[in-house]
Amino acid sequence: MRAPRMKMPVVLTQRADFLAAAKARRQGTSGFLLQARHRSDDGPVRVGFTCSKKIGNAVMRNRAKRRLREIARLGLLEHARPGWDYVLVGRPGATISRDFADLQQDLTTALSRIHK
Template sequence: MTDVLTRRADFLAANRGLRNARAGFVLLTRPNGAEGMRYGITVTKKIGNAVVRNRMKRRFRELLRAVLSEHGLPDHDHVLIGRSGGIERDFHLMKAELVQALERARAGRSDPGRGRRPRRGSRAGAKQ
């Protein structure tokens, strides 16, 4: 199938690529310099406890297994970031959404950026 992203640098590089958000996930895609089709999965603690996060990662792995071979972008990194609605969402609906997101990425289209959020605890926006 495809290789799995494990290095943090690869995830950070993918974050500079195209971003397509859906209700259950965010898809990041970025060319990787002819290293083949690779994928990574990220689910943060904001989503839930370890049981919920692992369940979501299993669903994402199955989603990618079903969709990437046919619709994935060659020589690109694909990163799925879990969102809170992803665990309850219907699998077939998420599969269709992933295909749509991949088609948008193939066309070079991305969701507009929200801009950079201030870091938590920074004093930049605080009154003095």
């Protein structure tokens, strides 16, 4: 019997949404950088993921994004607020090598600091 899948937040795809989040609030953690902005509507939580070439080759960047997507799937909807956009930016070395439980804790901590 399979475990029930948790719902994934709406994923950002437009460059303008990423740029708007980059100009808003930021909270750095050991594993990644969280950028967040409050939209003018009370729509659903939206999330985006990005990793630059500083992370490494395509295999490393995709691995980092997979890890970021999974921590967002597991913990973002619990702690996020409606009407907000969040962008998780991978960090060279840390996003891939950091323990997964520590990445999840980083997300919880970053969200609580963003919303203080």
